[in-house]
Amino acid sequence: MQFSRKIRLRPAEIEQEGLYGHCLQFYGQPPIQNISLAQFEQLAVDRLKLLKTVESLGVTFVKMSEQYQNKLRAEMAGLNFPVRADAPLQGSTEYEKRQKDHISHFILRLAYCQTEELRRWFIQQEMDLFRYRFTQLLSKQKSEFLHRNSLQYHTIEDADKKALMDKLVHSSYGSSGCSVEQQDFYKVPFQDALDLVRSRKVFLKAGYAYIPHQDIVTIVLNDFRTRLSKALALTARSLPAVQSDERLQPLLTHLSHAYVGQDYSIQKSVGKVSLEQIDSLSVRSFPPCMRHLHEALRENHHLRHGGRMQYGLFLKGVGLTLDQALQFWRSEFIRGKVDHDKFDKAYSYSIRHMFGKEGKRTDYTPYSCVKVILSNAPSQGDHHGCPFRHSDPELLKQRLQAYKVSPSGITQVLELVMGMHFQLACQKYFELTHNVEDAGFSLNHPNQYFVESQRLLTGGRELKREAEAPQRGQGPPAVKAASALPEHPSTSTEVAEDLDSFFQED
Ligand code: SF4
Numbered sequence: 001m002q003f004s005r006k007i008r009l010r011p012a013e014i015e016q017e018g019l020y021g022h023c024l025q026f027y028g029q030p031p032i033q034n035i036s037l038a039q040f041e042q043l044a045v046d047r048l049k050l051l052k053t054v055e056s057l058g059v060t061f062v063k064m065s066e067q068y069q070n071k072l073r074a075e076m077a078g079l080n081f082p083v084r085a086d087a088p089l090q091g092s093t094e095y096e097k098r099q100k101d102h103i104s105h106f107i108l109r110l111a112y113c114q115t116e117e118l119r120r121w122f123i124q125q126e127m128d129l130f131r132y133r134f135t136q137l138l139s140k141q142k143s144e145f146l147h148r149n150s151l152q153y154h155t156i157e158d159a160d161k162k163a164l165m166d167k168l169v170h171s172s173y174g175s176s177g178c179s180v181e182q183q184d185f186y187k188v189p190f191q192d193a194l195d196l197v198r199s200r201k202v203f204l205k206a207g208y209a210y211i212p213h214q215d216i217v218t219i220v221l222n223d224f225r226t227r228l229s230k231a232l233a234l235t236a237r238s239l240p241a242v243q244s245d246e247r248l249q250p251l252l253t254h255l256s257h258a259y260v261g262q263d264y265s266i267q268k269s270v271g272k273v274s275l276e277q278i279d280s281l282s283v284r285s286f287p288p289c290m291r292h293l294h295e296a297l298r299e300n301h302h303l304r305h306g307g308r309m310q311y312g313l314f315l316k317g318v319g320l321t322l323d324q325a326l327q328f329w330r331s332e333f334i335r336g337k338v339d340h341d342k343f344d345k346a347y348s349y350s351i352r353h354m355f356g357k358e359g360k361r362t363d364y365t366p367y368s369c370v371k372v373i374l375s376n377a378p379s380q381g382d383h384h385g386c387p388f389r390h391s392d393p394e395l396l397k398q399r400l401q402a403y404k405v406s407p408s409g410i411t412q413v414l415e416l417v418m419g420m421h422f423q424l425a426c427q428k429y430f431e432l433t434h435n436v437e438d439a440g441f442s443l444n445h446p447n448q449y450f451v452e453s454q455r456l457l458t459g460g461r462e463l464k465r466e467a468e469a470p471q472r473g474q475g476p477p478a479v480k481a482a483s484a485l486p487e488h489p490s491t492s493t494e495v496a497e498d499l500d501s502f503f504q505e506d
Contacts, residue, residue: 018148020098022141023085024133026149026227031103037247040107044255046079047104051125056442058128059416059424064135072132085137110242111255113235117374118256121420123228130224134217139184142216153186153219156210161185164203168210171203184213193219256374264317264366264447273319275328281318285453287426287446288387288399289372290314296383301336306376306384308347310367312354317366317447322355368445369423388413388422405432 019029035043053075061068077083080093081101087094105126112122137145146153161168161180168180193209195218196202203210211219243249273281282294293311297303303311308329315325329351330343338347349358356363369386378385387396393414400410409432416425427443430436434456441452 019102020089020095022145022148023082023087023094023098024130024137024145025098025102026224027102027105027231028149028227030106031099033099033103035103037251041251041255043100043104044107044111044251046081046100047108048255050075050079050081051108051122051129052442052444054125054128054132055121055421056424059419059421063128064132069132069136072129085133085141108255109232109235110239110248111252113232113239114252114256119229119232119236123225123232126228127221127225131217131221134220139213146216146220151220151223153188153211153216155184156187164205164210167203167205168212171201171210186211186213186216186219188219192222195222264445264451271319271321271324273324275320275324275331278315278328281450284457285450287449288403288429289385290446290450291403292387292399293383297332301332301334302338304382304384306378306382308350309354310372310384312351313364313366314446314450316354316364318450322352322357325351325355366445366447369426369443372446373422386422386426388417388425393417400429403429403433405429 019025054072057063057068057071061071073083080097082094082097084094089095089098108122112118134142134145145151156164165180168185187208187210190197190204190207190209193202193211196211196215197204197209201215202212243252278294279298282291286294290311293303293307293314296307297311312325312329315328320328326348329347330340333343333347334340352358354364372384373386373389376384378390387399391399396417397410397414400413405413409428413425413428413432416422416428423443426449427439427441430443430449430453431439434453436456439452441448443449
């Protein structure tokens with residue numbers, strides 16, 4: 001792909017190549033269009049939103065159930081991805097939608113080829129998306145798709161069908177309710193249908209599997225996974241060359257850690273939360289990662305720099321002012337081994353820095369779940385990170401018990417954790433602890449958890465500030481100066497790393 005500020009699309013050329021002639025593709029050919037960096041990012045973010053929805057729906061509903069399909073269709077339509085398989089390509093926006101599908105897939109390949117974990121996640125979501133889209137195709141469109149992609153799955157003749165009738169009925173149609181005569185059967189080498197062979201769902205003869213039409217998606221999906229997996233491995237090999245482009249490198253890093261929602265840096269509640277409220281809020285409305293950090297801080301009167309970064313920025317997002325933050329950290333630290341002098345020298349600068357009052361005066365944003373989950377894993381003595389991702393399952397179970405989650409609730413949460421759906425496990429925890437069946441949002445950010453919790457618990461009312469009082473006998477009451485937060489804080493990785501360097505004091 002080449003990138004420039006100017007858009008130079010060449011539809012005729014692409015159309016000639018037949019890339020967008022079918023609404024679905026195997027993404028065998030990389031895009032050759034010129035797009036701007038802004039478009040590059042927008043396309044990637046939209047596909048990421050779609051894939052996150054695919055993940056979330058796949059855990060919330062039975063895959064391919066009516067609700068699953070309806071919600072996925074709505075999300076695709078909302079994000080302008082191709083929805084209707086029979087939409088005419090000419091004279092409509094369908095061409096642009098297919099183009100968006102094509103380019104955005106390749107951009108995320110670049111971002112998600114970097115580690116095994118990212119690759120696995122990307123392949124799984126792309127496969128689920130592909131399965132949904134393939135099953136929406138009419139029979140004729142499926143055949144056309146197979147033909148276009150040189151997938152040699154030939155249907156068997158009626159005469160063969162008759163000859164094998166008994167075997168086909170017994171091996172394939174026990175529960176489908178369709179007669180063999182009404183269905184096409186594909187004859188494929190058995191090694192292309194191992195999943196179906198393994199589950200004894202198909203008739204085998206002379207090294208060939210006879211796949212009923214309803215199951216052809218399994219074969220196509222296998223093929224899709226194999227191709228995508230190889231393509232990601234190849235992309236990973238050429239990644240150093242792509243990353244040497246200084247325009248792309250930060251974008252790709254940001255995308256693989258991307259959070260696609262609100263950044264929670266601008267809080268309506270700034271200055272409306274008192275330090276007195278934090279203990280009770282941590283129990284009622286903090287996500288487990290922050291509740292654990294709060295408990296560790298109260299217990300040890302200290303947090304190492306990873307914990308201070310994660311918790312400090314979260315509290316800032318919750319609404320603490322700079323003065324409150326200074327008072328909060330000071331009051332706790334001096335109860336441990338740090339005296340006033342040491343606190344002023346070693347810690348207060350970094351807190352001021354976090355609020356954009358020192359150094360480059362950048363106003364830092366709270367960490368998203370993806371950042372907490374994927375970067376800076378905690379080591380011995382650390383309390384930061386995401387409990388669903390970084391805790392031993394037994395420890396997590398104990399913690400959930402201590403948080404009064406029911407045994408059946410704990411089982412549900414642990415099942416999601418085992419499936420590596422950490423944010424969904426947290427969302428389930430939210431539902432269990434707030435006594436709601438459906439959280440009604442897709443969790444992406446610890447501060448989003450807090451906001452949604454407060455919305456539920458207070459019925460949408462603003463946080464009510466309690467009377468300000470000296471914290472644990474410390475100094476004068478907090479000064480209620482609202483910090484002047486810039487409207488558009490920077491979120492770049494470079495800036496976050498820069499801040500890290502100010503927090504090295506343990
Ligand atoms: S999923 Fe997000 S909010 Fe929940 S514990 Fe993990 S990092 Fe915190």
